[in-house]
Amino acid sequence: MRFLKEGLRYHGCAIKSGVKPTTFTTNHLINLYSKHGLLQQAHKLFDEMPERNVFTWNAIISAYIKSRNLTQARALFDSATHKDLVTYNSMLSGYVSADGYETHALELFVEMQLMRDQIGIDEFTLTTMLNLTAKLSVLSYGRQLHSFMVKTANDLNGFAVSSLVDMYSKCERFGEACRVFYGCGGELDLVSKNAMVAACCREGELEMGLNLFWREPELNDIVSWNTLISGYAQNGYEKESLKLFVLMAENGFRWSEHTFASVLNACSGLRSLKLGKEVHAWVLKNGLSSNPFISSGIVDIYCKGGNMKYAELVHAANGIENSFSVTSMIVGHSSQGNMVEARRLFDSLTEKNSVVWTALFSGYVKSQQCEAVFELLSEFRAKEVIVPDALILISVVGACAIQAAIDPGKQIHAYILRMGIHLDEKLMSAMVDMYSKCGNITYAENIFQRITHRDLILYNVMIAGYAHHGREKEQLLRIEDDNGARYVQLANVYAAEGKWAEMGRIRKKMRGKEVKKLAGCSWVYVENKVHTFTSGDRSHMKTEAIYSALVCLAAELNDIAQEEIRAGAVC
DNA sequence: GTATTAACCA
Structure with a gap:
């Protein structure tokens, strides 16, 4: 019984003739109904069974997991008279793939470890847990799992390698991802290859990703193409991304909805209204509007292109439930200076995630409404249980910089230290910028000196700080808007410090953005x-x-x- | 019968 039709026919015959199907057959039917979304029918069969074995319990539990009803799945899990490793692994993977059940997953894994003698832990448990680690980005868990896999000789198969590569990459350990991938020594496994291409894209190593993509190209599938197209779009190479989209068709691959979402991303990056309209027409023609990724992508294109009227129309047709769409609208209105409308949209959301908060915060900063930023921070602290994340604080620190308000700036700095908020590169740069614009170059310099991983933005901010305080020596220091001169000057700073890799990256960025050094005129x-x-x-x-x-x-x-x-x- | 890779908003 591989098909639903077959199953239904068999089930009907069994009822008519009064023959009771065996437990084995009923288990099959439960799985078949669950696969086709017929959860109620599956449960009815389950209820009517005179005898149930471990396969029965596994079938009904995974039916509820598939329909995203984790509470019911857990209730059945707890009441199950037969349980094996598959039951545990199914429940675990259900928790990992759902949002907001991460703690449940961790607790269940601890329980499994305690019951290792009865239940056991296998490669399914380990890859599922690696997935959770990647999602939570907790490197120490990932390392422990990796060690366990090495000890139990579970670290070399395709599933293990792809999960490890994915985990290290999402935990921002590109080097370790490479080591796992190139160290496995076996044949090139497609999923591991795709995971590694994705890791290269995440790291901005597009050339490396492209080389890997063309290694044994006959292996490539639609995921390989989608990964590369999305990677180019996300690294600011929109035109190349669109070229790959064309090349993909020429190589005989039909696009999927994933492909299209990346193409939309590339179009919004290009800020071209003309292209946006073409793509919108394509979406309508192919009936893709119901996909929330795609419909919010269209809204984003119109917002980035500055046509809020069109954005509004598409957004209204999407329904306000799409939080990505709402966020794009908030950003769009903010960029037009319409903070009243941005605020109205923000207030219309019943659930506000940190991206939406950040959008409003940075909108106020961009419109130079600094008092509104400080008020919004009080509002955030009153409403939310969590502490503001680095991106929100960047806006607040930015508002202090605009107003040259050193006292509020110091207070925020102290608050960050007190709450133990992680100071990432961007927040540090914002802090350096704030102190230097508030006139305290010494504080700015102190923070700068303590940072070990200095990125492009940080150098930029520090150089600007020195220039404003009349401390320039590196005549190159003419700090203006985003132009080629600044990139060249930064490349020179890196060169002076012997940071050749960083320098290469800036040069690459220049090529990507097609920035040209303008001669002083x-x-x-x-x-x-x-x-x-x-x-x-x-x-x-x-x-x-x-x-x-x-x-x-x-x-x-x-x-x-x-x-x-x-x-x-x-x- | 359970697991791995790719998509949207700051």
Whole structure:
């Protein structure tokens, strides 16, 4: 009985003829009904069974797990008269894949360890737990699991390698992910390869990911393509991502909804309304609007393109339940300076996650409404049980920097230390920026000195701080907006410190963003028109006339100078 | 019969 139709026919015949199916057959039927979402029918069969074995319990428990009813699944788990390792592993994986049941998963795993003699732990338990570790990003758990796997010789199969690579990558240990992947020595396993390509993308090592992708390309599946397309889009290489999308079709792969979500991401990164409209039409034509990832992607494209009217229309059609869509709208209104509307949307949400809070916080900062930022922080602390995360605090520290408010800045700094909030690179940079803009370059410098992993933003902020305090020596220090000069200058800073890898990364970033170093130029206002020129510039229409005038002027200046020197000598 | 890789919002 592999198909539902077959199962239903058999079930009907059994009822009509009065023949009671065996426990074995009924177990099969329960699994079949559960697979097709017929949970009630499955449960009815379960209730009517005169005898149940361990397979019966496993079937009904996993039926509830599949339908995301973990409370009922756990109730059945607790009342089960027969349980084996599969029962435990199913319950464990149910908890791991659901949101908000992480503690339950950990507790169950502890219970399994205590009952190791009766139940045992196998490779399924271990890979499921690695998945949880990756989700929670707790490296120490991951390391313990890895050691256990090595000890029990469970560390070399495809499932183990892919889970380990994924775990180390999500715990921000790219090097260890590489070591596991290249150390396993066996044949190239597709899922492990895909996990490693994803790890490269997460690390920003796109070239490495691409090389791996083209190694044994006949192995590649749609996940390999989707991973690469998404990786390019997320690292700011939107055009390359779209090119890969075309190449994917040329290689005979049809796109999936995952592919499309990444394509939307690339389009919103390009901030092109024209492209956005084309993609929107495509989505409508292919009936993809019901996918929440895709519909919120469309809203995001219109928000990033600055067309809030269109964004509003699509958002209204999506329904307000899509929190991604709402967040995009908040960011969109904020970028237009419409904080009233942003606030209204924020208030309309019954559940507010940290991304939504961050969106509103940074909206107020961008609109320079610093008082609103401080008020929002009090509101957050009154409403939420959790402490504000680093991204929220960056906004608050940023507001202090704008107002040059050193006392509130110090208070926030003390609050962060008191609450033991993890100071990541971005928060540290914000702090350095705040102290330097509040006029205390010494504090800024102290924080800077204590940071061991200095990234591009941090150097940027510190250099700007020195420049503003008149401490520039590295004439390169002309701090302006995001232009090529700044990247080049940073690359030079890294080069001076011998950080060649970092320098290479900036150069790569420049290529990706197509940033070009602009030569410093001067301008002159003649007859209602601005004329710009650089040193040695010969591009002006009247370049010959200009240079001959310059020769005359230089000669005249020379004469005047000679005259003055002679006069000086007489005096 | 349970497990692994890819998607949206700061």
